[in-house]
Amino acid sequence: MSRTPACLRQALIGIRFFTRIYMLMVVLIGFMGAGKSTVGRIVADLLGVSFVDTDVFIERHEGRTIREMFDLHGEAYFRQIERAAVTELLEDRASVLALGGGAPMDREIRALLGGHTVVYLHVPYEQALVRVHGDSYRPLLHGSGVRQIYDSRMPVYESTATIRVETDGRRPDDVAREVLHRLAPTPNLRDGSSCLVTAVGGTYFAHAGPGVTARAVDLIPNAAAAESVVIISATQDEQISDSIASQLDGHSVIRATVDDHERSKSFSTVARLAEQMATQMVHRNDLVIGVGGEVVCEIAGLVAALFNRGIPLALVPTTLVAQADSAIGGKNAISLPQGRNLIGTIYQPVAVVADTAVAARKDQRGYSAGLAEIVKHALLQGTDAVNAVMSLAGALRGRDPAAVNQAVRVSQEFKAAVVSRDDRETGDRVFLNYGHTFAHAIEWATGVDGSDDGAPIAIGMMAAAHVSHIQGRMSAAEVEVHRDLLVALGLPTSATVDVDRLEAAWMRDKKYDHGVRLVLLDRIGVPRRGCTATREELATALAALAPG
Ligand SMILES: Nc1ncnc2c1ncn2[C@@H]1O[C@H](COP(=O)(O)OP(=O)(O)O)[C@@H](O)[C@H]1O
Ligand SMILES: O=C(O)C1=C[C@@H](OP(=O)(O)O)[C@@H](O)[C@H](O)C1
Ligand SMILES: [Mg+2]
Structure with a gap:
């Protein structure tokens, strides 16, 4: 052409x-x-x-x-x-x-x-x-x-x-x-769908479907107006970035790569990217496209939020966890030696384009972490959503592209609705921390990197389920629903965690506020925030979490 x-x-x-x-x-x-x-x-x-x-x-x-x-x-x-x-x-x-x-x-x-x-x-x-x-x-x-x-x-x-x-x-x-x-005119995506996110920080579509990468630039409203387009890509996803770059005929395309790994979330990565953009004279009306998993999308988001006090951002998440969850809602952060995600903003993209066929690839990372978030979204929504994920579980374990597409779409809808109600996390968005407070502590205590591995969140949700049950909120049968769903998806449900280690980890948490505040479930689909738990309740829950 x-x-x-x-x-x-x-x-x-x-x-x-x-x-x-x-x-x-x-x-x-x-x-x-x-x-x-x-x-x-x-x-x-x-x-x-x-x-x-x-x-x-x-x-x-x-x-x-x-x-x-x-x-x-x-x-x-x-x-x-x-x-x-x-x-x-x-x-x-x-x-x-x-x-x-x-x-x-x-x-x-x-x-x-x-x-x-x-x-x-x-x-x-x-x-x-x-x-x-x-x-x-x-x-x-x-x-x-x-x-x-x-x-x-x-x-x-x-x-x-x-x-x-x-x-x-x-x-x-x-x-x-x-x-x-x-x-909003919803574009017609074959086998795909688009949901509208109406956050106070911006209104945009999250698109999901197999092969949508081929239309990525068409789906980014600001692309036409941008002179320069900065593609910040995960090293591992350069092929996808090549495809996007090839759609940017007539633009000056600036390419940068970042390792899709927690250790990239540093000031030095942000400085390197920002300096490259400044050298290439990127302006306020230009566009940053982040292509990658959770980490790369967050770094692209932070750079876009900060450069020139904010330039348009589009995200092309490539992993299941980024597509089903983290790319929607505008959160971004880098970490400090003192703790993870301590420096960041909430900066909404102008579009999210999720190629579900990419996330489903056998060699693609971030898959089990994505399954864990899909489970979390279902548990927060209710029994129908849980049953829907359960019915896809076998196909999801086998990375069946149609099942992945379906699960991403449902998860995006839910996340979009939550973020649309509360993008600053002053209300319902807090519920999305279900299992996470435990998971962060478990990651810290065990050294497992949960951005790629669903185990910490899966175990974290089981821990939260046990505490919910011990406090008389949720029935034993509902704890088993958690277990069955996680097991069906090949995720772990037990771990040996010491209550002292758990509490030590929480002391370092940015959400620590005179004791930890947990999201628990009164029932599946009925989350409660700001919950406390006594040391005894935690010890009992961790005993129930232990293997065997
Ligand atoms: N959906 C709603 N439900 C309840 N009260 C509403 C709603 N929309 C507006 N109001 C209240 O009704 C009053 C009139 O609203 P306003 O926006 O001035 O209406 P209009 O401009 O159509 O006359 C205000 O006090 C407003 O807070
Ligand atoms: O219905 C009307 O004829 C009027 C409605 C009022 O505005 P709101 O509809 O915003 O109350 C205002 O223009 C004026 O009092 C006349
Ligand atoms: Mg009026």
Whole structure:
């Protein structure tokens, strides 16, 4: 293929993606109290674009409140001003625009909305009244006939909107996320799938499927806009990087390799990569693509987060653990002699492209660690998810590509949902530490490197299961469910761990806070965070964990 058509094709794909996801104008309509102003702000935050509320714009412009305008000059006067304001704002192409509830009733405004994405937030009448009850700023609420106004507007909202979202009984952030889901065009991947991650730090797709490497660059929205593309590749995955580099016709491609091993997580690796990028004059609009397992994806993430105070990052995870888990959610870190992962950020990528056929290869690393995380996600989700993994267990042990693809997709969906709710780990994301607090201590005590080997997490989850049972949270049968699933996947379920060693390791943990806090299960699918355990409970659990 000649240079120009390839560039053009990329540019077109990039522009289409940009206009449809990032640069499009999203207009919110609906009755008073539907949440246009509240949800609109969240949608804009999630997309990282600007937000304008026409009512606020009008009040600032006029130097008085809407209530005053109604009182002094009447509704007709306000509508005239509103029409002019909406016209101006639609021309400005502010990214997310919340209209006042009455604006779509104006024929001229409706005509201007044609061609835009118009989201109708539906709220039942009674619910709207509850939400805006007693509000003195909404003059129409204080006259009679609010119900008639509501009834007459419903069909207009319906026919003007391109998307309708129900808000009854839902939190504004949940409504905002649905809006994003409905806006995003999901690419058509043969045998693959894409899930949307809507973290506060960025909205992006995680794509998974066999052979998606061949389309990697098409699936990275920022690729077209980048002049230089830095590919930071695991030494072991250079073939994949070659394939990606070959798709970057017309870009200046800078290649660097990193060993996909814990010891690479150092300041010196970051410095080497950053200096190479600085020498090659990489700019803010360029792109870093990380290709590799967990370690390389984290290093690429940290370098992208720090270089020029942050440049776009795409991840092409190549191992099962990175695909099913770590590449989604933006965590990155390097380690210090004093402890692992002590220096890092949460920096979301613009895309994750997981070629599941690569992770399934017989010689590919990070496989058992990936199985352990897949088990963890299932245990956190519930019995149906556990049964689904169980039914794939034989095929997964044999690295059957279809089973790997299926498991990665399900795991990504779950991880994406958790991260979308809580990307800063102040809430539900903490649950993803299930088994990990034990695992880190076990790794420290035994010297096993869990980034490649699922054993520490598997044993860690068994330890957490025993503690959960000892504390009366979980039944003995549920501990056996843990064991059966891990055994079916060829993962270990017992180990000899000394309680003193365990506690010594925890003292060094960055999450240590006057005693260790554990994630335990009240039931499979019902995690609990911030749990404590007495030394006696731990000793009993470790005795149950011992072999034989
Ligand atoms: N989904 C929701 N559930 C409950 N209360 C909501 C919801 N969305 C918005 N609210 C609340 O309702 C009130 C009106 O919201 P607002 O965003 O101003 O609506 P609008 O701009 O559509 O009139 C606010 O107090 C807001 O916090
Ligand atoms: O429904 C309406 O006619 C109005 C709704 C208000 O905005 P919200 O829908 O944001 O409350 C505001 O524009 C004005 O009070 C008139
Ligand atoms: Mg409003």
